[in-house]
Amino acid sequence: MEGSFISSSEQRVAVVTGANKGIGLEICRQLASNGVIVILTARNEKRGAAAVDALREFGLSDVVFHQLDVRGPSSAARLADFVRDKFGKLDILVNNAAILGVMTVDIGGPEPAPIQEAVASEKFASMSAAERLEWLNQRITETYVEGEDCLRTNYGGTKNVTEALLPLLLASSNARVVNVSSSMGLLQLFSGEELKQEFNDIDKLSLERVDELSELFLEDFKNGQLNHRGWPVEKGPSAYIVSKALINAYTRVLAKKHTALRINCVNPGHVDTDGSFHTGELTVAEGARGPVTLALAPRGGPTGAYFDRTEEASFV
Known part of the structure; x- marks a missing residue:
């Protein structure tokens, strides 16, 4: 269900991951309602195609489905090939796909x-x-199996998709990368001061070191030593918290490396979705507002920043 589009060079093209339901689907709806061509991605083809059909029933015809498993570099590469062949560029990437890891x-x-x-x-x-x-x-x-899957999906998936699509983003005159994060990724939830300082030292942090921190957490988790280094253990699922902190760090390092792009992360708020087991107080429309605001922001603006819904906030 890849479809065909005739787009002008001025019409923006977006990819949204984890988009067959919840916040991701609503982000697609809001972007398409603003005249953006949207490539809705999901791991499950049947659910993804059904989501596109639902949007088209609302008159949003510029939406197409492409299967994507964010954990697989080859799957991300196939998506990049599709975007390159159809549009030659990418203006907006919203990395929304995530799991709770419990x-x-x-x-x-x-x-x-x-x-x-x-x-x-x-x-x-x-x-x-x-x-x-x-x-x-x-x-x-939370067990190690769920924790590892959480990091490989949330942080690893964000990195896989972004790296595959980066050349197409650089081909845009005003590209935006929006990484959906969480207030649970804030460094105040870490008890280890050295860890907090390292995550927050953007001058010294590198992409390689962010990867190493991911593996270090998994090693400590596997060995039952999360407290030893001061990883978060008391305020929620440790792997989920760390995965979002890694996404925040990755956002900052990538923004520093690619200054032509606007790369930010955003906490959508506590939203009423299947992923939150419907414990959230915000609607999906309210939750999508922050990511969509960043995706459609005027030329220029902040990069390498963290937003709490629509307001810039601290990573700590």
């Missing part, structure tokens, strides 16, 4: 219902956002 556990009875069923229950719907979050935190756990 597994759910059932508590509260000899035969408790699966967590998905509990989330859909009338009792869950009556809870406040804070109550839902507390309820969820009691029912999730």
Whole structure:
């Protein structure tokens, strides 16, 4: 379902990852509503194609699906070939694909219902956002397998896709890269001062070192030594927090290297989606506002910055 487009050189072209539902799908809708040609990507072809059909029912015809597994460099390369052949450039990249990196556990009875069923229950719907979050935190756990998958998907996937599409972004006269991050990626959640300083020292940080920090976390996680170096362990899933901190660091280093591009990261807020088990208080439209604002910002503006929704904020 790749479709064909006749686009003018002035018409912007965007790629959005993890876009078959939730914030990603809403980002596609808002971009397409603003006259942008959108390449909606997802790992599952059936769900991705259905998402495009749903947008076209709203009259948004300039949306096309392309299958993408962000963890696979070859999959990212195929996407780059498609964009190059169809458009010759890329103006907007929104790296949205991410996983929480946890597994759910059932508590509260000899035969408790699966967590998905509990989330859909009338009792869950009556809870406040804070109550839902507390309820969820009691029912999730994190193992090394989930943690590794989280880093390979969130940070590794962002890097795979960005590197594959970088030549096409550089071919644009006003390219934007928007990396969807989280308030959970802020360095205040780290207890190790040396780690915080290293993540925050943009003058010394390199792409190679960001990769090394990713592997160092996984090594410490595997060996049960997260506390030794001061990785985050008390404020949520460690791997998810670190994956978002790595994305923030990667954003800053890449922006420093490619000054012609506007490369920023953004916390969309706590959004009511499947990924948050519907514990968020914001709608997907509200959550998409920050990424879309950065993607459509006028020429110039900040780069290498972190935004809390639509306001620039501190990485710490």
